[in-house]
Amino acid sequence: MIKLKIKSGDVVKVIAGDHKGSEGKVLTVDREKNKAIVEGVNMVSKHTKPSAKNPQGGIVKKEAPIHVSNLALIDPKSKKATKVGIKTEGDKKVRFSKKSNQVL
Numbered sequence: 001m002i003k004l005k006i007k008s009g010d011v012v013k014v015i016a017g018d019h020k021g022s023e024g025k026v027l028t029v030d031r032e033k034n035k036a037i038v039e040g041v042n043m044v045s046k047h048t049k050p051s052a053k054n055p056q057g058g059i060v061k062k063e064a065p066i067h068v069s070n071l072a073l074i075d076p077k078s079k080k081a082t083k084v085g086i087k088t089e090g091d092k093k094v095r096f097s098k099k100s101n102q103v104l
Helices: none
Strands: 011-014 023-030 035-038 043-048 058-063 071-074 084-089 092-097
Touching: 011 035
Parallel strands: none
Antiparallel strands: 011 023, 011 071, 023 035, 043 058, 084 092
């Protein structure tokens, strides 16, 4: 399991695949599979059986995971995609934007 540079709550841009160019907030990150679920991106139709929670059943649209290599973090300053670096400030590791050198 490698250290990912994307965390839940980050705003990311899809840089490859069918949904290239779309942006959204990361909802969850699966570190074992190197995938993330991004709000409003990679929507799939899921067929659901009727249940107590959903007595009607039917087709539900929901987000599917995207590989983190297809995502780029958006720099809060320039609002463009950026690479992420890690540096130590005092005794703490922090992520920073390589475009604006700003701590994330």
